[in-house]
Amino acid sequence: MKLGGSALAGTALLGLAGCGGGGESGSEVTEFTFSFGPDSSGSLQRLVDRFNQKFQGKYKANYRVMAADTGQYFNQLKTEFQAGGGETDLIGGDVIWPIQFAANGWIEDLSDRFTVEERAKFLPAPVQSCTYDDKVYGVPWFTDAGMLYYREDLLERSGFSEPPKTWSELKEQTRKVVQDSGMEDGFVFQGARYEGGVVNGLEYIWTSGGDVIDPEDPEKVVIDEPGAVEGLAIERSMVESGVAPKAVSTYAEQECQAAFLNGRAVFCRNWPYMYALATGEGESRLEPGQVGVAPLPVAEDHGESFSGLGGWNFYLNAASSEEEKEAAYEFVEFATAPEQQKFRALNGSFLPTLQSLYDDQEILEKVPVIALGKEAIKNARPRPLSPYYSDMSLEMAEQFNASLKGAKSPEEAIRTLDRELQEIVDLGEIS
Numbered sequence: 001m002k003l004g005g006s007a008l009a010g011t012a013l014l015g016l017a018g019c020g021g022g023g024e025s026g027s028e029v030t031e032f033t034f035s036f037g038p039d040s041s042g043s044l045q046r047l048v049d050r051f052n053q054k055f056q057g058k059y060k061a062n063y064r065v066m067a068a069d070t071g072q073y074f075n076q077l078k079t080e081f082q083a084g085g086g087e088t089d090l091i092g093g094d095v096i097w098p099i100q101f102a103a104n105g106w107i108e109d110l111s112d113r114f115t116v117e118e119r120a121k122f123l124p125a126p127v128q129s130c131t132y133d134d135k136v137y138g139v140p141w142f143t144d145a146g147m148l149y150y151r152e153d154l155l156e157r158s159g160f161s162e163p164p165k166t167w168s169e170l171k172e173q174t175r176k177v178v179q180d181s182g183m184e185d186g187f188v189f190q191g192a193r194y195e196g197g198v199v200n201g202l203e204y205i206w207t208s209g210g211d212v213i214d215p216e217d218p219e220k221v222v223i224d225e226p227g228a229v230e231g232l233a234i235e236r237s238m239v240e241s242g243v244a245p246k247a248v249s250t251y252a253e254q255e256c257q258a259a260f261l262n263g264r265a266v267f268c269r270n271w272p273y274m275y276a277l278a279t280g281e282g283e284s285r286l287e288p289g290q291v292g293v294a295p296l297p298v299a300e301d302h303g304e305s306f307s308g309l310g311g312w313n314f315y316l317n318a319a320s321s322e323e324e325k326e327a328a329y330e331f332v333e334f335a336t337a338p339e340q341q342k343f344r345a346l347n348g349s350f351l352p353t354l355q356s357l358y359d360d361q362e363i364l365e366k367v368p369v370i371a372l373g374k375e376a377i378k379n380a381r382p383r384p385l386s387p388y389y390s391d392m393s394l395e396m397a398e399q400f401n402a403s404l405k406g407a408k409s410p411e412e413a414i415r416t417l418d419r420e421l422q423e424i425v426d427l428g429e430i431s
């Protein structure tokens with residue numbers, strides 16, 4: 001728990017500060033607050049309980065449930081940081097956050113704690129996402145890449161032995177399966193005006209040969225190229241052709257998940273976590289044999305499939321006390337250790353960040369999405385690694401969504417973005 005300025009002075013006078021502020025006065029237990037979004041797999045609370053059990057009498061983690069929408073969660077933290085620290089000591093945070101948080105001095109430099117030797121055990125891309133100015137500000141927890149889920153049984157029934165490799169094949173297969181099986185929705189994906197909509201839009205752009213920022217020069221916006229326009233045009237054509245329901249322009253992960261798990265959709269773009277939900281007991285109406293997963297399709301004349309690199313890392317609040325930081329880092333080590341990452345892989349289909357777990361036979365056999373994820377993350381692209389990313393993302397969310405809804409043409413949306421993104425970069429103001 002953190003209290004800023006005069007509030008802290010006030011509690012100190014009352015003798016309540018110290019030892020994490022959460023325990024009773026004089027208690028030896030260091031309590032700390034760990035924030036993360038809601039966890040539909042149920043495995044996170046079990047992880048927290050295991051930690052609290054293991055460190056009973058010494059440390060206690062309190063799970064603070066944040067907004068499921070990464071943008072809302074980010075804004076909440078940002079408001080708290082700006083007010084002097086906030087409630088949270090340990091942040092389970094998105095891969096797109098650390099550069100901006102680090103540039104503002106809000107999160108702790110972990111370069112000494114998370115040593116070069118330790119870092120080498122992790123996948124390079126998530127470590128890269130935590131690196132800013134040659135320092136490392138986070139420890140990768142689980143990684144994410146966009147995937148295409150499909151109804152294996154229905155595809156087969158309609159005579160398709162393989163999932164689609166291109167966006168046009170996806171349309172063709174959807175039409176046929178919808179006709180044969182009377183499905184309500186064909187293809188669902190995240191099209192709402194938020195971060196997920198940004199990743200989906202980028203995936204259409206990347207699989208059509210476009211990009212946003214020059215990989216060689218982070219100051220140069222390169223979105224105004226035919227590939228980007230084509231990408232948004234393909235995305236929009238999903239709705240225009242009736243392959244995707246109109247409502248996808250309001251869909252986030254949860255809505256897509258509901259459509260697929262309830263058996264309403266043939267195809268669904270989502271993250272690996274959905275595999276455990278789709279094939280598990282709980283809310284899914286599907287049997288494991290009905291669920292297939294494949295890499296995202298590509299545009300006709302572009303060979304390679306790309307997906308957005310997602311994922312979540314651990315960051316420490318720079319304003320927490322040394323005791324809280326120590327306790328919180330103990331949790332980081334605990335949660336990223338092989339045993340716990342394996343537990344989350346088996347119980348929530350979260351892609352591990354430790355390289356060694358991709359050779360773990362039990363994981364590969366029981367959670368096929370992870371074997372596929374191993375390939376997908378090789379082709380996963382990060383969103384722009386920039387201290388201005390959150391501002392860029394808001395613009396992309398707006399323009400991608402306007403194009404998807406048909407309020408603007410893809411050309412117009414891309415032209416607007418070209419101008420606005422370059423303005424953000426040129427202004428160089430970290431919000």
Ligand code: GLC
Nearest residue numbers: 070094095144195196310311
């Ligand atoms: C997933 C990804 C995260 C991304 C978010 C968008 O949680 O891991 O990186 O920003 O989806 O909704």
